[in-house]
Amino acid sequence: MNLGKLASLSLGAALSVVSWQAPAAELVMLEQPGCVWCARFDAEIAPAWPKTEEGRRAPLRRVDITQGWPPDLAEIAKERFTPTFVLVHDGKEIGRIRGYVGNEFFWYRVGELIALLPAVP
Numbered sequence: 001m002n003l004g005k006l007a008s009l010s011l012g013a014a015l016s017v018v019s020w021q022a023p024a025a026e027l028v029m030l031e032q033p034g035c036v037w038c039a040r041f042d043a044e045i046a047p048a049w050p051k052t053e054e055g056r057r058a059p060l061r062r063v064d065i066t067q068g069w070p071p072d073l074a075e076i077a078k079e080r081f082t083p084t085f086v087l088v089h090d091g092k093e094i095g096r097i098r099g100y101v102g103n104e105f106f107w108y109r110v111g112e113l114i115a116l117l118p119a120v121p
Contacts, residue, residue, distance in 0.1 A: 024089055024090055025057060025058040025087065025088065025089040025090075025094075025117050026058050026059050026060070026061045026087075026088050027049075027054075027055075027058040027059070027060050027061065027085055027086070027087055027088075027110070028061045028062075028063055028073065028076070028085070028086040028087075028088055029041070029060055029061065029062045029063065029083055029084075029085055030063050030065050030079050030082055030083060030084040030085075030086065031062055031063070031064060031065065031082050031083050032064060032065050032066050032082045033064070033066065035082045035083060037082070037083055037099065037100045037101075038082055038083045038100070040100060041083055041100045041106070044102070044103045045103055045106060045107075046060065054110055054111065054114050057114055057117065057120070058087060058114060058117070065078070065079065065080070065082060072091065073088070075091060075092065075093070076088060076093050077093070079096075079098070081098050081099065083099065083100050084096055084097065084098050084099070085097040085100075085110065087110075087113040087114070087116070087117075089117055089118070094113060094116050094117065095112075095113045095116060097109045097110065097113070
């Protein structure tokens with residue numbers, strides 16, 4: 001392979017890496033093993049989440065609070081109560097929902113939080 005072709009491939013690889021970006025917003029679910037309310041959320045909301053406008057706007061990310069805290073969430077306050085849902089935008093907390101008491105209340109509260117995100121261009 002000649003150097004020009006190799007340089008071209010390297011530039012293409014670099015551009016593909018640069019063009020990928022993590023979502024600007026995500027809904028971080030703080031959970032732990034044995035959490036019955038987490039399991040209820042998993043049964044009632046989780047399967048539908050990625051198919052909804054809210055889920056497309058803020059993909060669900062799960063964090064097990066019994067494990068190490070992710071470095072990219074260093075600015076987000078830790079929580080001992082599970083589940084807790086933290087809406088994060090560009091690394092900053094927009095708001096949180098502590099607990100899960102059913103799908104109707106969850107959709108209402110998460111809608112309020114999603115409405116606080118900047119408008120999508």
